[in-house]
Structures are given as C-alpha cells and as structure tokens.
Amino acid sequence: MYIKILIYYIFGYVNIVVEGFFIERFINMCISKRIFFWNTDRSKSTIFSANIGVGNYKEVVKIAKKCQCKIKINKKHGLPFLLNRYRKRKIFAITLVIIAMGIMAISNFIWNIEITGIDETKQKEILEFIQTEGINIGKYKNNIDLQNLINKIRIARDDVAWIGMEIKGTNLIVQVVEADEKPEIIDENEYCNIIASKDGIITKIEAQNGTPVVSEGDTVKKGDVLVQGWLEGQYTENRYVHAEGNVTAKVWYSDKEKVYYTQNYENQTGNKEKKYSININNFKINFFKTLSNFENYDTIRTIKKLKLTSNFYLPIEIIVNENFEKKYDQITYDKNEAKEIGIKDLKNKLEQQIENSENISNIYINTDETDEYIEVEVIYEVLESIGTKEKIEY
Amino acid sequence: MIKPRKGKVKNRISKVLAVPEEVSLGVPKLTILKFEEVLIENYKGILEYQDFFIRIQTYIGIININGFKLSLEEMTVDDVIVKGKIESIDFESIVENEEG
Numbered sequence: 001m002y003i004k005i006l007i008y009y010i011f012g013y014v015n016i017v018v019e020g021f022f023i024e025r026f027i028n029m030c031i032s033k034r035i036f037f038w039n040t041d042r043s044k045s046t047i048f049s050a051n052i053g054v055g056n057y058k059e060v061v062k063i064a065k066k067c068q069c070k071i072k073i074n075k076k077h078g079l080p081f082l083l084n085r086y087r088k089r090k091i092f093a094i095t096l097v098i099i100a101m102g103i104m105a106i107s108n109f110i111w112n113i114e115i116t117g118i119d120e121t122k123q124k125e126i127l128e129f130i131q132t133e134g135i136n137i138g139k140y141k142n143n144i145d146l147q148n149l150i151n152k153i154r155i156a157r158d159d160v161a162w163i164g165m166e167i168k169g170t171n172l173i174v175q176v177v178e179a180d181e182k183p184e185i186i187d188e189n190e191y192c193n194i195i196a197s198k199d200g201i202i203t204k205i206e207a208q209n210g211t212p213v214v215s216e217g218d219t220v221k222k223g224d225v226l227v228q229g230w231l232e233g234q235y236t237e238n239r240y241v242h243a244e245g246n247v248t249a250k251v252w253y254s255d256k257e258k259v260y261y262t263q264n265y266e267n268q269t270g271n272k273e274k275k276y277s278i279n280i281n282n283f284k285i286n287f288f289k290t291l292s293n294f295e296n297y298d299t300i301r302t303i304k305k306l307k308l309t310s311n312f313y314l315p316i317e318i319i320v321n322e323n324f325e326k327k328y329d330q331i332t333y334d335k336n337e338a339k340e341i342g343i344k345d346l347k348n349k350l351e352q353q354i355e356n357s358e359n360i361s362n363i364y365i366n367t368d369e370t371d372e373y374i375e376v377e378v379i380y381e382v383l384e385s386i387g388t389k390e391k392i393e394y
Numbered sequence: 395m396i397k398p399r400k401g402k403v404k405n406r407i408s409k410v411l412a413v414p415e416e417v418s419l420g421v422p423k424l425t426i427l428k429f430e431e432v433l434i435e436n437y438k439g440i441l442e443y444q445d446f447f448i449r450i451q452t453y454i455g456i457i458n459i460n461g462f463k464l465s466l467e468e469m470t471v472d473d474v475i476v477k478g479k480i481e482s483i484d485f486e487s488i489v490e491n492e493e494g
Contacts (some may be wrong), residue, residue: 028439031469040465042445
C-alpha cells in the first residue's frame with residue numbers, strides 16, 4: 001500500500017474533487033477500469049474527494065462526464081510538480097549537481113593516513129616510508145597497490161611483525177603489529193664465550209662449562225671475557241666448548257644533579273584565548289592576528305580534520321590554537337630541601353634503569369655544596385648477573 | 395444471483411476438493427479488524443457511499459455498514475477496505491437458504 005503510494009508520489013498524483021449525484025456510480029466505474037485511488041473523503045453527500053495518479057486523470061475525467069459529475073483538481077502532489085515549481089532556478093540546480101560531482105571527485109583521493117598499533121616515533125617513520133613510496137595525502141585512490149607496499153615495508157623493517165592496510169572512504173588505515181626484539185640465541189652445539197654486559201666488580205663466578213678467566217674481586221669492563229669457551233686438557237689439545245655459568249657482579253648506577261636554591265616556576269594564571277585557522281591542503285587561512293595578547297604563554301595546538309562520514313575525510317583542517325597565559329614565580333629552598341629534592345629526582349630516574357630492585361645492596365649519596373646550588377650524586381650498588389653469551393669467531 | 399443448479403454442482407466439487415468457498419463460489423468474505431476496519435473480498439460494487447453509511451453489493455446480497463467517518467480504501471476489483479468507526483454491520487440476503 002505505502003509502496004504503491006510512494007510510486008505514485010514519484011510519478012505525481014492529484015487530489016480531485018468530484019461533485020454530482022452519481023458518486024457511487026463514478027466509484028464503481030473507476031474500480032472496473034482498475035483506477036487506484038486513496039485518501040477518499042466524503043464529507044458531504046454530493047462531494048467526493050480522492051487522490052489519483054496523474055496518468056489516470058484523463059480517464060477519470062471521461063468517467064466523470066459519463067456520470068454527469070463535475071471534476072476539479074484540488075491540489076497537485078509529487079515529484080514532477082515539485083521539480084516543475086523549481087524549474088526556473090537553474091543556478092540552484094547547477095550548483096547542486098556541481099556539489100554532488102565535487103563530493104564524488106573528492107572521494108576518489110586519500111585525505112587521511114591513520115597508523116595504529118605502534119608508538120609515535122615509529123608511526124612517523126612508517127608514515128615517512130609510505131610517503132617516500134609515493135602515497136601521500138591527496139593521492140588518487142585507485143592507483144595504489146597496497147599489497148606491494150605492505151611487502152616493501154615488511155622487507156625494510158624488522159620490527160614489524162604484521163602490517164595491514166585498508167582504504168576506507170578517503171581514509172588509509174595502517175595497522176601495525178610490532179615484533180618483539182628477539183635476543184640472539186646461540187645453539188647448544190656451537191662454541192661460545194661468556195662476556196660481561198656491564199662494568200662491575202665480580203662477586204661470584206660459577207663456571208659449569210669452560211674456563212673462568214676472572215676471579216672474585218676483579219674489576220671488569222663491558223665486553224670483557226669472563227668464561228672462555230674452551231677447556232685445557234692435560235693430555236689433549238684445547239677443546240672448544242659451549243661455555244655456561246653464572247657470573248654475579250656489583251654494578252653501579254649513578255647520576256648527578258644540580259639543584260639551585262632559587263628556582264623559577266611557571267604558573268598558569270587561568271587566562272586563555274582561542275585562535276582558529278583553517279588549513280586547506282597546506283593553504284592556511286588565519287582568522288586572527290598572529291600576535292598574542294599575553295606576554296608569556298603556552299600554546300596547545302589541536303588539529304581537527306573535517307569529515308563527512310566516519311571514513312570520509314575532507315582535505316580541510318581546522319586548527320585551534322589555545323594560548324594559556326603564565327607567569328614566573330621564584331621559589332627559594334634551603335640546603336636540606338634542595339638536597340631532598342635532588343635525591344628524590346635521582347632515585348626516580350635510577351630506579352627505572354634497575355631491572356630488579358630487590359638486588360640493591362647499597363645506596364650512596366654524595367653532596368657538593370656551593371653558594372648557588374647543591375650538587376647531589378646518588379649511586380646505587382646492585383648485585384646483578386652480567387654474563388651474556390657470545391659466539392666464538394674463528 | 396447464483397444459478398441454483400450450477401451452484402449446487404460447483405458447491406459439491408469444491409466441498410470434495412476442500413477449496414475455500416470464497417474462491418470457488420465467489421461469496422463475500424468479511425474480515426473485521428478491531429471495530430475500525432473491514433476487509434470485504436468478492437464484492438460487486440458500491441451502491442451507496444456516505445460518511446456514516448456504506449452499502450456494498452455482493453453476489454449473494456447487500457452489506458450495510460453503519461458508523462462515523464467511514465472511508466473506502468484500497469479498492470481493487472475484488473476487494474475493498476472500509477475504515478472508520480464502525481457501529482454495526484448488517485446483511486440483506488437475496489439468496490434463500492436452501493438446506494439450512
């Protein structure tokens with residue numbers, strides 16, 4: 001029913017008013033000629049109104065004449081009449097067509113490259129790689145050979161385990177799965193030395209296989225051989241083996257920091273101003289004076305890409321610069337406070353480097369005072385296993 | 395209006411074959427939805443159409459529908475829907491009940 005009416009809407013329909021004494025006859029004749037009408041209304045005994053399709057109107061007029069009824073068009077509905085009404089607005093129609101064509105043309109290009117799955121520095125690297133391969137913002141979408149590009153990236157980069165590319169709308173989505181860096185595993189059958197991975201003083205050395213070269217209390221540097229991968233026999237010649245053993249050493253982690261007694265601090269005053277500009281494919285339009293009203297300020301820049309639908313990006317960016325006013329305050333510390341601050345900072349820094357905080361055996365703190373600042377040095381003494389295997393090269 | 399003899403034969407055949415009567419004999423079938431909509435299948439013509447009163451001719455008699463704001467909708471050659479506030483429906487049969 002509704003679909004029928006919709007079709008009549010597309011081809012146009014008219015609301016007719018029939019006036020006469022033989023309305024029933026008129027209706028019966030219409031039905032026998034298979035004329036469809038709807039929205040019938042019979043408010044008065046001699047007046048009948050209904051909607052009929054435009055194509056049936058001529059027939060209806062004939063029938064009405066036969067029934068000695070007057071017929072009149074009350075209102076015209078439907079697309080043909082609607083279009084007829086706007087017939088004289090040529091420019092409007094032309095612009096509509098131009099806009100539709102423009103959107104279709106724009107949708108053939110890539111306007112956004114989105115990389116997910118890895119951190120920002122690597123995102124930039126991959127983006128640069130993609131750009132050197134010729135896929136840039138504004139590239140015609142149909143000429144892109146994604147499979148080829150994926151293969152190239154996978155060959156060029158070891159840290160990518162899997163990469164997937166997809167063009168959705170005007171959006172190129174690159175999904176990357178990062179590969180874990182594998183430590184070099186030396187096969188059991190191959191010969192190797194154990195070398196030091198860090199500077200330190202040996203506290204314990206256990207060689208299960210191979211000849212230990214250093215003893216307890218020795219100072220070693222990074223790269224020194226600790227256990228050599230060969231055995232000296234009494235009656236045989238030197239025999240190469242796969243060295244194995246545990247080497248523990250005291251390792252020091254240290255850092256220095258100068259803490260000044262008077263320091264400048266930035267404080268935001270809470271005043272801010274927003275400045276907008278539009279970037280159309282590297283052509284920038286500012287809506288403001290570039291100079292800020294504030295003397296000292298931080299700027300936070302947010303870039304929004306315009307999009308029609310979730311995947312249909314347009315080559316237009318809106319840039320919002322938010323300036324936050326700030327002022328400088330001076331804070332003075334006495335010696336103890338400055339020292340505490342320095343120690344706290346350094347401890348935080350160093351504890352990130354140490355893998356296992358349970359192995360810390362000692363913490364040394366040195367300070368050096370001057371008139372302007374206090375220099376703090378924190379040294380962590382950690383017991384760590386420092387042996388790593390290295391293949392013997394002949 | 396149905397010729398008795400032919401009707402009888404047709405009637406028997408349709409009973410044997412279990413064909414619905416409204417298909418084989420062309421008798422009207424009324425479907426009433428709520429008190430606001432009547433679907434009448436196998437009608438012949440509209441005798442009278444008023445806001446409050448509709449008379450519909452069928453092969454075995456006349457159907458009278460009383461109510462308010464009645465309107466005819468979805469008219470085809472075979473069926474018609476009457477919409478509006480229906481108060482009563484009554485029939486004027488022109489075929490005598492033969493077997494009872």
